[in-house]
Amino acid sequence: MADTILQMRGISKAFPGVMALENVDLTVTRGEIHALIGENGAGKSTLMKVLSGIYPYGAYGGDILMDGQTRAFRDISDSEAAGIAIIHQELALIPQLSIAENIFLGNERTRRGGVLDWGRTIGEAKHLLDRVGLAEDPTTPVSALGVGHRQLVEIVKALSKDVRLLILDEPTSALNERDSANLLRLLRELNDQGITSILISHKLNEIIQVADAITILRDGRTIETLRPSEGEITEDRIIRGMVGRDLDQRYPEREPDIGEVRFEVRDWTVDHPTQAERRVVDGAGLQVRRGEIVGIAGLMGAGRTEFAMSLFGRSYGRYVSGTLHKDGHRVQLNGVDDAIAAGIAYVPEDRKEQGLILDTDLRRNITLAGLDRVSRRGVINPAREVVAAEELHEQMRVKSRDILQTAGDLSGGNQQKIVLAKWMFTDPELLILDEPTRGIDVGAKYEIYLIIQRLVAQGKSVLFISSELPELLGMCDRVYAMCEGRITGELDREHATQESLMKLMTLTNA
Ligand SMILES: Nc1ncnc2c1ncn2[C@@H]1O[C@H](COP(=O)(O)OP(=O)(O)OP(=O)(O)O)[C@@H](O)[C@H]1O
Ligand SMILES: [Mg+2]
Known part of the structure; x- marks a missing residue:
């Protein structure tokens, strides 16, 4: 040997x-x-x-x-x-x-x-x-x-x-x-x-x-x-x-039930927080309907995350301009609290930096962004918190000892599930998912897809950022492509293919 x-x-x-x-x-x-x-x-x-x-x-x-x-x-x-x-x-x-x-x-x-x-x-x-x-x-x-x-x-x-x-x-x-x-x-x-x-x-x-x-x-x-x-x-x-068994499909079946436009973004422009004159998002616009899963495709550096984060109560960028409309009315979000109050949740791509408090237990990580839901007059009701956290923990099939385990002890994929659970807990109307299945195994991916589909079936809207084109194609009703900060096109389910998306994703401003 x-x-x-x-x-x-x-x-x-x-x-x-x-x-x-x-x-x-x-x-x-x-x-x-x-x-x-x-x-x-x-x-x-x-x-x-x-x-x-x-x-x-x-x-x-x-x-x-x-x-x-x-x-x-x-x-x-x-x-x-x-x-x-x-x-x-x-x-x-x-x-x-x-x-x-x-x-x-x-x-x-x-x-x-x-x-x-x-x-x-x-x-x-x-x-x-x-x-x-x-x-x-x-x-x-x-x-x-x-x-x-x-x-x-x-x-x-x-x-x-x-x-x-x-x-x-x-x-x-x-x-x-x-x-x-x-x-x-x-x-x-x-x-x-x-x-x-x-x-x-x-x-x-x-x-x-x-x-x-x-x-x-x-x-x-x-x-x-x-x-x-x-x-x-x-x-x-x-x-x-x-x-230990066969998995016959990668994406769950779904009958889309899509309603009117719920959220609309117009002419969204964001400058880099520290590098002056670097425009990260340039005049981007999009619409998301009730019950719709909308994808954003793009190569690394296309500005997808920056776009999403700046929408989420301006948590990224300097000089954010453009307008956000909910049900036809303009909403002004000056911070994350405003965004949550407006029914928006953002699941970040980088769970370590933005998603979890690693030295805190799962229970509190799950309830953190929606503590008022388990509180009365600003005081947390511990029993309600445990029940709420247990429910999501169970739904997401998180593999851990119990909900009192420290988040940092979980395997990478299970940490990602906790980040998702945390934002699901806020019961958002628009859930923005930034690479939600990164580092997630095939079986658990399927479960996450089911959860997303359940959400839209309830009339919620999902904005889905992913670098895996098959995933966007398998899950989304419509996909926007971004390149160099601009939205370069939009394809519906029927017309979106890896090739057509790739073309838009590389459509630079020549
Ligand atoms: N420091 C720790 N304390 C307690 N339990 C831990 C610790 N590190 C890992 N575990 C547990 O050990 C098991 C294996 O975890 P591990 O991180 O090796 O999984 P993995 O195969 O790398 O998963 P993933 O694909 O999600 O990264 C999990 O149940 C995890 O919760
Ligand atoms: Mg691991």
Whole structure:
């Protein structure tokens, strides 16, 4: 077994009340892309945290062997020294620092005497950024980057170390199709250069495209390892392994019942909060009807999130102009409270920064945006709060011990469900969803689609931002496309295809 780089044997890891891993085996061959998949909460991230020393030797059961030798990593620097680099599901960059500083954080490029060698730092950063095709100045603060570009910086950071085994925990969940494709190509290139990788992803099409081996976890146990070289592997085959049964459709059936125009936005223009003269949204307009699911398609940087956030009580941008009309009447929203009062909810794409209070329990995270619904004269009624939170927790099928668990302890996908639950709780008339199924497994996606459909069946309206075109096509009654801050077109269900949308999404102002 000379070509086995990594063997994890009989790994077990318990948290209070949860057996996250139970006797898990994982064998990775040198030079391959090994996919690790499973439903939300299956134990993927936990297994990788065990591997990288975040859960140190002694805090788990079983053995880790690298190159046939037993290893006992006490912390992440131990595993780094062994050539392992992990890119976490939740990004961990420091927004105030520049790209270059983030890349070499803890690994600074210095001159003799320990003084930071700024020239070398910038030069090497530039080189690495080129390698992943990210055209940003290394001195740009990370805070100025969108979540997708931040992901690329994370990858660059890993590359800057002498990595032999690269672990990527959902690296493409924040990226659109084109950037994902670039990233996967990059992974292939790295593999050709001898870097082995373990890839966690919920995007099964990508897995099939790049993986040499696929290990499936379910409920903390290894189910199987599939190898495409030993026979064709379909998405349905993988899903069967993940959920233990067949899933015959991806999008639930629905008979749309669409009414009159509920919300209308006219000539919406937003300037960048810090960069003067940078227009992020430019004269955008749209309508959403009662009972309608309206999509917004666009490439990274098209301005979709900025548009949505600025609509949500001007929570983004300087000099927001344009008008918002509800039932034909103009409404002025000067803050998030106004927006909530007007029946608008926004589920953000970045749950860590904008969605959840990670050190607080699920109950309060769920009720937070609508506390008045469980309060009387400003005093929370604890029993009502628990009942309300329980109900959504149940509806969303969140995998956690109970609603008193801390949000930060949940798996990534389950955190996303809590963010959704939080905004559902405000019982909005217009729900704006920004990449709601990012990082969500196929089964749970279906449940989220059902919830969205239930909402519109009640006469509510949904604005659905997604980078996954099949999802927009599968769910929306109408889709607007954005490019460079402008709405470049609109297609109804009958006319929308990946190609027609792509054309509009790349219709630059020539
Ligand atoms: N620090 C923690 N404390 C308590 N429970 C935890 C902790 N970390 C993870 N868990 C639990 O362990 C289980 C596995 O979580 P893990 O994050 O490994 O899932 P995952 O497969 O990565 O899921 P996802 O696809 O949603 O990211 C879940 O039930 C989760 O709630
Ligand atoms: Mg995870």
